[in-house]
Amino acid sequence: MNEKVIFNVLAKDVENAKELVQVAGDRVLIGVMVKHFPSAKEAIEQVALYKNNDIPVSVGLGAGDPAMWKMVADVSAKTVP
Numbered sequence: 001m002n003e004k005v006i007f008n009v010l011a012k013d014v015e016n017a018k019e020l021v022q023v024a025g026d027r028v029l030i031g032v033m034v035k036h037f038p039s040a041k042e043a044i045e046q047v048a049l050y051k052n053n054d055i056p057v058s059v060g061l062g063a064g065d066p067a068m069w070k071m072v073a074d075v076s077a078k079t080v081p
Contacts, residue, residue, distance in 0.1 A: 035062025047079040
């Protein structure tokens with residue numbers, strides 16, 4: 001098999017995310033946890049910032065909080081991470 005492992009990690013900011021991508025290449029996704037944002041709009045802006053800097057993004061609940069499911073769906077629908 002020729003499968004590869006992709007790591008989903010958190011970054012403290014865009015510069016840190018760029019460093020992670022530089023080191024790990026296509027083997028990393030930078031996670032954006034929606035629970036850390038007061039609104040979907042702000043989470044969407046963060047995902048867009050990462051994507052505009054060629055940073056591969058995933059969108060998650062944050063702290064495993066199932067109450068965040070709709071915000072994850074809304075952010076993902078707008079940003080297609």
